[in-house]
Amino acid sequence: MESLEDGLEERRRYVRIRDALAQRIAGGEWRAHDKLPSVRQLAAQYEVNRLTAYKACRLLQTDGWIYAKEKSGYYVSGDEPAPESAAAPPDAPEGLRVSGRLRNEMFDIQGIPVAYQFSQALIDPNLLPNLYMSEYVKRVFDLYPKLIGTYATAQGDEELREALAGRMSADMRDDLRRDDLLITTGAQQAIDLISRTFLRSRDAILIERPTYSAAIAIFRHQGVRMLPVDIRPDGYDLAQVEALMRVHRPRLFYMNPTFHNPTGYTVPTAQRKRLVELAERYRCLLVEDDAFREMYFEEPPPPPLFAYDTEGWVVYLRSYSKYVAPGLRICAVAGHRTAIAPLVTAKSLADNGTPLVNQKIFLHYLLSERMRQHVEKLRTALQIRRDIMEEELCATGWQWTTPRGGLNLWLRTNEDLEVEALLRESLRQSLSFVPGAICDPFGGSASHIRLSYAFANESLVREGVRRLAAIARTI
Numbered sequence: 001m002e003s004l005e006d007g008l009e010e011r012r013r014y015v016r017i018r019d020a021l022a023q024r025i026a027g028g029e030w031r032a033h034d035k036l037p038s039v040r041q042l043a044a045q046y047e048v049n050r051l052t053a054y055k056a057c058r059l060l061q062t063d064g065w066i067y068a069k070e071k072s073g074y075y076v077s078g079d080e081p082a083p084e085s086a087a088a089p090p091d092a093p094e095g096l097r098v099s100g101r102l103r104n105e106m107f108d109i110q111g112i113p114v115a116y117q118f119s120q121a122l123i124d125p126n127l128l129p130n131l132y133m134s135e136y137v138k139r140v141f142d143l144y145p146k147l148i149g150t151y152a153t154a155q156g157d158e159e160l161r162e163a164l165a166g167r168m169s170a171d172m173r174d175d176l177r178r179d180d181l182l183i184t185t186g187a188q189q190a191i192d193l194i195s196r197t198f199l200r201s202r203d204a205i206l207i208e209r210p211t212y213s214a215a216i217a218i219f220r221h222q223g224v225r226m227l228p229v230d231i232r233p234d235g236y237d238l239a240q241v242e243a244l245m246r247v248h249r250p251r252l253f254y255m256n257p258t259f260h261n262p263t264g265y266t267v268p269t270a271q272r273k274r275l276v277e278l279a280e281r282y283r284c285l286l287v288e289d290d291a292f293r294e295m296y297f298e299e300p301p302p303p304p305l306f307a308y309d310t311e312g313w314v315v316y317l318r319s320y321s322k323y324v325a326p327g328l329r330i331c332a333v334a335g336h337r338t339a340i341a342p343l344v345t346a347k348s349l350a351d352n353g354t355p356l357v358n359q360k361i362f363l364h365y366l367l368s369e370r371m372r373q374h375v376e377k378l379r380t381a382l383q384i385r386r387d388i389m390e391e392e393l394c395a396t397g398w399q400w401t402t403p404r405g406g407l408n409l410w411l412r413t414n415e416d417l418e419v420e421a422l423l424r425e426s427l428r429q430s431l432s433f434v435p436g437a438i439c440d441p442f443g444g445s446a447s448h449i450r451l452s453y454a455f456a457n458e459s460l461v462r463e464g465v466r467r468l469a470a471i472a473r474t475i
């Protein structure tokens, strides 16, 4: 029987080949409906056995890059929608079909209860305003006695949108009105609605490498072709972005340019302006996910790209679930009415509106002095945890760029360290982190890991990193 270790090694091999083939297709080596070399030839090219090459092709097929013709081989997909492969859980009743593109790898890791929790980019619930919120709930129900008996509108509560438009106008764009906003159930729902609304299977999109793993899963499920844009401590290579836009005409660019998940990097101001110009020129919608804007340590980040958008090429997502109340899951989506109107329709189909109770509770907290004080205290608490984590990591010899905000550290481990073996042993010793490959749209970043310093308290961060470093020495 194949051991877990062998299985992981095999997976690494075929994912690597899938990545390499996807890059070759994206680079234009084969065009739509060209035949790929046979599985036998691919196995020879990449010096692996045929089964490994076959598995790489199956992955490419699932992701919509290629399609299979019976008894003929694999062909590069065209612009028409890719046929979706189906898969079903092994114990499913006969006939039950599940989309083969439906995956969420983060789930598998985060679902495991551990003592040292570094895999969740979530803030320690002890740092969130639980008590204050619970006092609040009663007041909100007194203010709106029929709250529970009322549907929200699909676009979101008017009073909340009015308040958020006021805030955002003061911060970034003074022309923002409540009709330019849509309230969604977290940023994740907003990404999903955007994907359903603006993308068709086989469309090209740009996506950061690495990036927020759920976004990868959502876009994969839509069957689009993801073209990676590397993000570095100093932002993107804009020449690369422009070349990708010119050649592939992507429909959108999903980005998290401020205290980026997982790296913590922030795209500088000059690049932000230029990206909006490129978006206008190449008609590429920029989806700016700004979940960590207020989680800065030294100084506030540059204005969002949305602040420079005059022609409606930026859709801006501002989630409040991370640092205010994950349980309420409130996110504001801002954009030109040409983008917001279809998104409201998509939202009406998805759930007909985020629960009104959540919106009203959030509204009253948003307007309170307590919220400002809470965010200030939170920044200090997170910065202390980041500092402790960095201090303890010095013993590892790993490399990273100090994040100036956000919730995570992105580490390059030593070249010879098997990250999957490290994860396996860490989970066994009740510690979890995110392997870099999960954050990479092409399954690369194999020698990186993401550690979140936001969930565990100070002593758990210290002990946990010491434990992780000790495990790494034994691998």
Ligand SMILES: Cc1ncc(COP(=O)(O)O)c(C=O)c1O
Pocket (backbone or CB within 6 Å): 121, 185, 186, 187, 188, 189, 212, 256, 261, 289, 291, 319, 320, 321, 322, 329, 330, 331
């Ligand atoms: C970049 C980014 N966007 C969105 C989300 C999810 O936000 P929400 O909880 O509002 O769905 C996360 C969560 O980790 C994230 O890192």
